[in-house]
Amino acid sequence: MKGAFARLLHFFLKRPSVDRTCADDIGSLHSEWMALANKGLYHKAIEQCLANTKGTAVENNFAVVSFLGYAYHQMQEYETALTHLTVAVNQQPDSYYANYFLASTHSALGNKTNALRYFTHAWGLDADQKQSLQRAISLAVECKDSVEAANFISKLKKWVDGNNSSEIYWQTLLLQLGRFDDLSRSLSSSSLSETSRPQLRRISAVSAWVPGHKGIYNELGNPENIRIVYPSTGGADPKETVTCSNTPYIAELPEVTIVGGSSLIFDASDGVLSDTLADPQYGQFVSLKNDEQVIAQHPDALLIKYEEVRNTIPEGIMLSGLFSNHYGHWFAEFLPRLFYFTQHPRFSDIPIIVDEGMPSSHYEFLHAIAQNSLHVLSKGERLKVERLLVAPTITFCPVELFPGHAVPAEHQGSWTESALRFIRRRVLDYYGDSPQGEREKVFLSRKNSSWRCLENEAEIIGVLQPLGFKVVFLEDYSFEEQVRIFQSAEFIVAPNGSSLNSLIFASFDVKMLVLSQEEQFNWGGWFGPMMGLGYRPQLLTGSCLGHAGNKHDDYTIEPKRVLHAVADLERLR
Secondary structure, X not given: OHHHHHHHHHHHOOOOOOOOOOHHHHHHHHHHHHHHHHOOOHHHHHHHHHHHOOOOXXXXXXXHHHHHHHHHHHOOOHHHHHHHHHHHHHHOOOOHHHHHHHHHHHHHOOOHHHHHHHHHHHHHHOOOOHHHHHHHHHHHHHOOOOHHHHHHHHXXXXXXXXXXXXXXXXXHHHHHOOOHHHHHHHHXXXXXXXXOOOEEEEEEOHHHHHHHOOOEEEEOOOOOEEEEEEOOOOOOOOEEEEEEOOOOEEEEEEEEEEEOOOOOEXXXXXXXXXXXXXXXXXXXXXXXXXXXXXXXXEOOEEEEOOOOOOEEEEEEEEOOOOOOOOHHHHHHHHHHHHHHHOOOOOHHHOOEEEEOOOOHHHHHHHHHHOXXXXXXXXXXXXXXXXXXXXXXXXXOOOOOEOOOOOOOHHHOOOOOHHHHXXXXXXXXXXXXXXXXXXXXXXXXXXXXXXXXXXXXXXHHHHHHHHHOEEEEOHHHOOHHHHHHHHHOEEEEEEEOOHHHHHHHHOOOOOEEEEEEOOOOOOOXXXXXXXXXXXXXXXXXXXXXXXXXXXXXXXXXXXXXXXXXXXXXXXXXX
């Protein structure tokens, strides 16, 4: 969307504006604003835009108010965005993107019927831009009794009737309305061949599916308590609570199909297995927008792309799934399942199914824990497994949640101490003790990350290097080298990120200072288990540069505060 809006602004500047004041200057400057915005530096882009246009009638310049509305929207400052985008749409009612972002802003503010009206209008301006159509469908379901919904549904039906290739959007609406019988009839009468039309699949938890399908389901004991700790910041008392893990189990599923890059499991009829989606309390809030197999979703069912199965294997252990190529997900959602899988009597004889395209360090990490053969699944490849072994994530662990969800932070993913001890023991047993040598002070850089960056990292490094801290880019090292870095560390300072998970390979007496935004989000599920293992990480928070509620926004921390925190930890020798 960022790139599309950049193209839009170029288009705006070629059109007559209500006020051509400084139009030439705007034409030469707006690309600089967008360059900052495309890096996620919306706050800087806004500052530069306002500085560049100070003293001019910016409210009469469509390019300026459109950009400010877009940037404030991305900053989640929706009231301010609404003001600018309303002006923009009043100036140019036929602007697709101005209408789209105005609709998005109304939606974020909870103005659903207004959002639906502007999404419908945007779709009418450019039917090739499907974002507005998809958003309108979802809103029509949420406010299905409104005049705006009736107007949209009427337009959609008329459009689909005259365009058979667009019937999927009508089917999406039927799914989201829960009209499964109507959807089944629509799919049956589809102009597409039976082997290429989408499939309606009902969601089921593994435990509910197994009894009727000759599977095997073995529980491995009771759920474990998980300590959740939110450290003290700004003089406030630390907060602590306790949650529970999922019930541990191993299941053997006969005659099922999985797909590279997806965490869903498909049976031979019309079922789809997912403990996360089937979670009775929070499954309704899970978004599958990043799963390319999913066309549309409903709390009880999915509309799925159909493709033929081209390969079959007799058995396998499922360790593939959505975002397995990201270290944070690989560590949190996938590898802990080996704590359960290794309890299967034939574990070492069964190949582990993994996704293709993960960083080499992911495969090295897995090999350090288990030396099973691997079956590598390419992205989008459908694989039939005659007997698939599955195990749950340690806790409810969604990849993505819908905006406005009601899932508390402590229920958005964490670990048990048992799972962390298992991973630590397996890896350290495999690699052995760290070579003897002087222990080091390290700073783990996030300079190469594209989000949640410590913006003044260079300043922080500048005050830490004289104290003997070495700057480390973990992504430049093999997994064994990463383990050795943690093993030999005396003191670690690091911006918050998934690399901190590797703390479990360090000595228990290591000093750890975590740098972060003010809001701790679900980091309580990291601090609690780490403290339970015997580590004592400390937290230092700074100022968010975007919206405090966005966990991926950048932030800054005053260097002198970092120095004071390091000095305090040094005194704990």
